[in-house]
Amino acid sequence: AQRVTQPEKLLSVFKGAPVELKCNYSYSGSPELFWYVQYSRQRLQLLLRHISRESIKGFTADLNKGETSFHLKKPFAQEEDSAMYYCALSGLDDYKLSFGAGTTVTVRA
């Protein structure tokens, strides 16, 4: 069975400080990992996916298969980064997407 774990429910950082959201997963095959974000009063939307290897809004995430982790990082947090962040996983041949419990990020001025 596939499972996604986000150990932190709440994360508070100051503007300009680095932020890292942890995500660990368990999956028997080759997973595809994602980060989704939900800003206040907006719908859930894709932030980034590991196969794209891109940086979105200054965020990056590296898939570490040895540690089964996909942590999300940003070197300098901005107030507009305050949101709920969900890590998600699907198999490459399976289109079921499983989500973690989410981490609420608050960036303080």
Added chain:
Amino acid sequence: EADIYQTPRYLVIGTGKKITLECSQTMGHDKMYWYQQDPGMELHLIHYSYGVNSTEKGDLSSESTVSRIRTEHFPLTLESARPSHTSQYLCASMGRMGNTIYFGEGSWLTVV
């Protein structure tokens, strides 16, 4: 405009009532999903569909049922609502290319 629509957005109903949550997408996506999410908690997949006349139960057991008679439409029905069904229900869809899921705005259901 290509999008995914959910109605109603908010609903308060009495115990024992039958309710159908509507979900429609205009993107031509073949895969559609229903997630259930309590406030501040994780999303749980309760139903999904890979195409017309295809429906599967998700990871979380649910008393709701779904149908997929048309590609664009994936309604969710509760035959007899109970207070334990109070939650947010999110509909989503995915196209043939890639694994990006697009979410609707959600339907907040309160059963009193």
